[in-house]
Amino acid sequence: MEKLQIINKAKAFARSELGGDPSGHDWWHVWRVAKLAKRLAAEEQADAFICELTAWLHDVADEKLNDNEETGLQKVELWLKEHGIDIEDQQHILAIIQTMSFKGGGRQPMQTLEGKVVQDADRLDALGAIGIARTFAYSGARGQLIYDPSITVREHLTHAAYRNEKSTAINHFYEKLLKLKVTMNTAYGQQLAEERHRFMLEYLDNFYKEWEEN
Ligand code: ADP
Ligand code: NI
Structure with a gap:
C-alpha cells in the first residue's frame, strides 16, 4: 500500500x-x-x-x-x-x-527522533489557548469545578487526576500544563511551547484578577 x-x-x-x-x-x-x-x-x-x-x-x-x-x-x-x-x-x-x-x-525518555517529535506535538496541544479549552472541556466532562480557592496548589495534589481524585480545571494548570514546557524534546517544539506557556500564565493572571474583582 x-x-x-x-x-x-x-x-x-x-x-x-x-x-x-x-x-x-x-x-x-x-x-x-x-x-x-x-x-x-x-x-x-x-x-x-x-x-x-x-x-x-x-x-x-x-x-x-x-x-x-x-x-x-x-x-x-x-x-x-x-x-x-x-x-x-x-x-x-x-x-x-x-x-x-x-x-x-x-x-x-523517548528513544528516537520520531518519538520526540510526536510527543512534542501531543504535549503542545495541551498548551496555550487550545490547551486551556481542552482542560475546561475535560474538567467539565469529569464533573470538576472551574476553580475552588479552598483547593490550594500543593505538591501532593500533583497528578491528583491520575490517582482519580477530583481536582479543578485551574489546578490542572499546576498539576500538568505549566510543567510541560521544560519537557519539550525538540528545539522547534520548545520555541512553540514558550509562547503557549506565556499565554497560559497571562490567562491565569487575568483569571485571578477577575476573581478578586467580584
Ligand atoms: P493526551 O493523552 O492527549 O496528552 P490526556 O488524555 O492526558 O491528553 O488529557 C486530555 C486533555 O485533558 C489534555 O488537554 C489534558 O491537559 C486535559 N486533562 C487531563 N486531565 C485533566 C484533569 N484532571 N483536569 C482537567 N484537564 C485535564
Ligand atoms: Ni493525545
Missing part, C-alpha cells in the same frame, strides 16, 4: 475510534497533533511517515477509550499488521505510543 493511502486509512481509523469523544480528546485533537507532527518532522528532519502515522494512531490505545492500555495497544498492533507496515516500523510506532503518555512514566 502507498504511504499516502496508509495515512488516509489511519485517519479514518482514528476518526471511527475517537469520533466525538467529548473530553477534549476527540478526533480534532488527533488531527491537530498529526498536523503539528508533520511540521515538526520537517523542522527536525525526522521520518515524516512514521511521525504522521504515529500521531494519527497515538490516542486509539488510550486507556480512557479501552479496557486497559494493553488492549488498546493490541488494537493498534493489529491495525499495523493488517495494513502491511514493516515489522521494524510496527515496533517503532508501538514503542513511541507506549512511551508517550505523561502518566505512563512521562519521565521515561
Whole structure:
C-alpha cells in the first residue's frame, strides 16, 4: 500500500475510534497533533511517515477509550499488521505510543527522533489557548469545578487526576500544563511551547484578577 493511502486509512481509523469523544480528546485533537507532527518532522528532519502515522494512531490505545492500555495497544498492533507496515516500523510506532503518555512514566525518555517529535506535538496541544479549552472541556466532562480557592496548589495534589481524585480545571494548570514546557524534546517544539506557556500564565493572571474583582 502507498504511504499516502496508509495515512488516509489511519485517519479514518482514528476518526471511527475517537469520533466525538467529548473530553477534549476527540478526533480534532488527533488531527491537530498529526498536523503539528508533520511540521515538526520537517523542522527536525525526522521520518515524516512514521511521525504522521504515529500521531494519527497515538490516542486509539488510550486507556480512557479501552479496557486497559494493553488492549488498546493490541488494537493498534493489529491495525499495523493488517495494513502491511514493516515489522521494524510496527515496533517503532508501538514503542513511541507506549512511551508517550505523561502518566505512563512521562519521565521515561523517548528513544528516537520520531518519538520526540510526536510527543512534542501531543504535549503542545495541551498548551496555550487550545490547551486551556481542552482542560475546561475535560474538567467539565469529569464533573470538576472551574476553580475552588479552598483547593490550594500543593505538591501532593500533583497528578491528583491520575490517582482519580477530583481536582479543578485551574489546578490542572499546576498539576500538568505549566510543567510541560521544560519537557519539550525538540528545539522547534520548545520555541512553540514558550509562547503557549506565556499565554497560559497571562490567562491565569487575568483569571485571578477577575476573581478578586467580584
Ligand atoms: P493526551 O493523552 O492527549 O496528552 P490526556 O488524555 O492526558 O491528553 O488529557 C486530555 C486533555 O485533558 C489534555 O488537554 C489534558 O491537559 C486535559 N486533562 C487531563 N486531565 C485533566 C484533569 N484532571 N483536569 C482537567 N484537564 C485535564
Ligand atoms: Ni493525545
